[in-house]
Amino acid sequence: MIRYIKLYYLFCKQNLKVMMEYRMDFLLGVLSVMLQQFAGIFFVKIVFDHIHELNGWTFYEILFIYGIAATGRSIHHIFFDNLWTLGWQYIRPGKFDRLLIRPINPLFHFIADRLQQDGFGQLFIGIIVLGTAMPHLDISWGFMEYVILIIMIIASGFIFVAVNLFFATLSFWMVDSLPIVWTIFNLSDFARYPLTIYHKGIRHLLTWIIPYGFTAFYPAAYFIKGSGFENLALLTPVAAIVSCALAYLFWNRGLKAFTSTGS
Amino acid sequence: MRKYIEFARVQMQVHAAYSAWFWANTFSVLLRMLVIYFFWKAVYSNRSEIEGMSFDGMTTYIIIAMFLQMFVSGVGRELAHTIKDGNVAIELMRPYHLITRLIAMDIGDKVIYFIRGALPLGILAFVFMDVTLPSTWQSGVLFLLSALMGIWIGTFFDLLIAILAFWTINLWGLEVMKEAVVSFFSGALVPLILFPEWFQTISLFLPFQAMVYVPVAIYTGILTGTEAWLAVGSQLIWAVLLFGLLRVLWSVAMKKVTIFGG
Numbered sequence: 001m002i003r004y005i006k007l008y009y010l011f012c013k014q015n016l017k018v019m020m021e022y023r024m025d026f027l028l029g030v031l032s033v034m035l036q037q038f039a040g041i042f043f044v045k046i047v048f049d050h051i052h053e054l055n056g057w058t059f060y061e062i063l064f065i066y067g068i069a070a071t072g073r074s075i076h077h078i079f080f081d082n083l084w085t086l087g088w089q090y091i092r093p094g095k096f097d098r099l100l101i102r103p104i105n106p107l108f109h110f111i112a113d114r115l116q117q118d119g120f121g122q123l124f125i126g127i128i129v130l131g132t133a134m135p136h137l138d139i140s141w142g143f144m145e146y147v148i149l150i151i152m153i154i155a156s157g158f159i160f161v162a163v164n165l166f167f168a169t170l171s172f173w174m175v176d177s178l179p180i181v182w183t184i185f186n187l188s189d190f191a192r193y194p195l196t197i198y199h200k201g202i203r204h205l206l207t208w209i210i211p212y213g214f215t216a217f218y219p220a221a222y223f224i225k226g227s228g229f230e231n232l233a234l235l236t237p238v239a240a241i242v243s244c245a246l247a248y249l250f251w252n253r254g255l256k257a258f259t260s261t262g263s
Numbered sequence: 264m265r266k267y268i269e270f271a272r273v274q275m276q277v278h279a280a281y282s283a284w285f286w287a288n289t290f291s292v293l294l295r296m297l298v299i300y301f302f303w304k305a306v307y308s309n310r311s312e313i314e315g316m317s318f319d320g321m322t323t324y325i326i327i328a329m330f331l332q333m334f335v336s337g338v339g340r341e342l343a344h345t346i347k348d349g350n351v352a353i354e355l356m357r358p359y360h361l362i363t364r365l366i367a368m369d370i371g372d373k374v375i376y377f378i379r380g381a382l383p384l385g386i387l388a389f390v391f392m393d394v395t396l397p398s399t400w401q402s403g404v405l406f407l408l409s410a411l412m413g414i415w416i417g418t419f420f421d422l423l424i425a426i427l428a429f430w431t432i433n434l435w436g437l438e439v440m441k442e443a444v445v446s447f448f449s450g451a452l453v454p455l456i457l458f459p460e461w462f463q464t465i466s467l468f469l470p471f472q473a474m475v476y477v478p479v480a481i482y483t484g485i486l487t488g489t490e491a492w493l494a495v496g497s498q499l500i501w502a503v504l505l506f507g508l509l510r511v512l513w514s515v516a517m518k519k520v521t522i523f524g525g
Contacts (some may be wrong), residue, residue, distance in 0.1 A: 025433035032440035039447040046457050047306060050313045055305040118436055179287030186291045189298050197305035202297065 007104065008112050024110035033077075033121030034246075037070055040192070041129060055197045061224055062193065067133055068120050069192055069216035071126030072156025072257035076164070077119030080111055083164045087176025097260050107251060139223055152219035155240035159215050160188070162243035166249060172254035188212045207232075214239040266359060266366035274371030278379075285379065288300050292329075292384055300392055314456050320483055323394045324454050328479045330381050331410060333452040334373055335417025335474045338365040339425035340438060346428040355517075362422065362513065369418060398484050405491055409478035412498040417445070417474045419505040426509075429516045450476030456485060470505065473498040 019026050041063065048059040090096040090110070099106040130149075134141060167184050169179035189203075191212040195203045206213040214236045222233035276286070300322065307318040316324070344364055345351045354361045355368045388394045397403040422440045428434060446452055448471035455463055455476050466472045480486040486494055 022432055025436065026430055028431060028433045028440070029436035032436040032443065034438050035447075036443040039443045039452070042447065043452045046453055046459075049459070050457060051306055051310065055308060118433075118439075179283040182288040183290050183294075186294055189295065193298075193302055193305075198297075198301045202301075 001005070004104070004108060007108075011112040012115055012234045016224040019115075019117050023095040025254060029118030030121035030124070031056045032044040033118050034125045036099070037125040037129075041066060041125075053222045055194060057196075058136075061220070063129055064137060064217045064223070065132035065194065065220040066192055067126050068153060068156055068220050069126075069128035070122055071127060071153045072215050073160055073188075074119045075154065075157025076160035077122050079119075080115055080161045081116035081119065082084060082111055084178065085114075085177035086110070086168045087171035087174075087178050089259075091171050092175055096258070106148075106194065106255065107248070124226070137223060138225055145223070148222070152222065152236050155218060155237045159211055159246055162247040163210060163212070166243075166247040169247070169251045169254040172258045173208070181247055184210060188215065191216045193217075211239045211243055267363055270364050270367040271371030271374075274368040275375040278372055278375045289380060289384065291379070292333075292512045293387075295329065296326065296384075296388060296392065299329070314454075316454065316456075316483075319393045319395055321454075322392055324392050324479055324483045324485075326388050326392065327482055328451045328475050330385060330450070331475050332446065333376070333381065333480060334410075334414045335445070335449070336420075336442070337418035337421040338369040338372075339421035339441070340434075341365060341368070342422055342425040343428035343434045343437065346425070347432065347434060351391065362509070365422070366418065373414070397482050401482055402484060402487065402491070404479055405495065406482040409412075409491075409495050409498060410480050412495070412502055416470055416498065416501050416505055419502075419509050420445075420470060420474075423505065423509050423512060426512050426516050429519055445471055445474065447503045448472065449474045450479070454480065454485065456480075462485075465467075470501045473501045 044062055044066070046058070048054075048062075052058075054062060086096075096106075099109045102109055139145065149160070163184060164181055167177055167181040170180060187210055190198065190202060190206055195206060195213050195217045198206075203213070207218075218229055218233045219236050221227040221229035222236075303318065303321055303325065306313070307321070310342050311317065313321070345354055345361075351361070385394075399408060408512075421441070424437060427437060432436060448466050448469055449473055450466075451474075455466060455472060458466075466476075473494075477486065477498055481494070
């Protein structure tokens, strides 16, 4: 374990050197993601200029959901972004074999290969949005609340990771599963709004099958009195652990089935 | 001219070959339509109009705008990557104009996507989501004209941004930033009439509303009569302006290529 932490530190150092080499691009990446997130928030603001509540949810409650999603996703974006590239950058050009002959866990190596600077923009905006929304919620923020919020956000991030890992693993059989990963990832668009506005079928899909509901809506609902989802919200960390475990088992199966494309 | 038509034709075949991406895209569009539908249904759950727009009018606007937005970006990504990996040097030696070739490929792409993707999905939207036809046939015709110009403006703007790849390596960031600005200012997410006054004034002087808002506003009857014609006129100005700007920036960039030797 300690060896892996040390290794990760070394990987990070290399990645940071690359980042510092291209400072303008670092700024461009961070700014672009912030702008992208800001566009989404501005959209909600515009709509709320004309209405007072959406299906019983106020503007700040929606912002809060948004903030949890953005912060959670930033964990995924900064540390696990390489999952997007498994097919087209590793398996197809035959580079994945390189990871298999190293004396460390190939998944670890694969993840540590990249630190994605652009995700920091997501993190900043997520924290800003949370900071804006939190004082307007009907709850007193004590130490426990902050601890729970942080746990929820970490769990949210790992659900994003698990879903992407699971579908990226399909690349072991089909060389590049990026179209599938991308399509499934788009499902997380649903999670930016209260799940109560959707048809029951969609709600069940996002709760029990692709658990994106736990990346934003349920954790947020925990802090909103009378939302009716407080109990389900407590399952968020469980959902994260279960989906990570499933994804990891699936990854191991994929590794066994993997035959190199030969470079 | 023949060779460019050939490029467009080949691109259609390439498009047909990558069927996984086609289905991924189709499925994602369907998902987005669902999100849009439920979101706006919730918005309209206890009111019948916002700024004079009914639920049907609003979903029509948003869905048509969503489809149009898919056509307003172009081959900027290809151009940017050609520049990035240095292939641009080889491309420039070949017996065609790189930009013209890319635009020909883009046309091929868009035509085939219109037939295979947008049309069937559009019909679905008409059948299941209360999307309505334009109120008069005149506004229908003007919409087509205006939409073509919006696509032209979007395509040229996309190429303009892509040329910046000569100066930056973060293509992903560049693309995300462009997408955010375009969907923000073009009225692709929500009609510009819902925006605050000051925002509408700013957008009047930007090329983005000419990409999506103007055509769709004509379609849904937000812009009619003289107003509509004026808007189309401003589109024409943008179309010419961006075309000129692209030529200038391209020749500036070409000088840079010679400096570094490719």
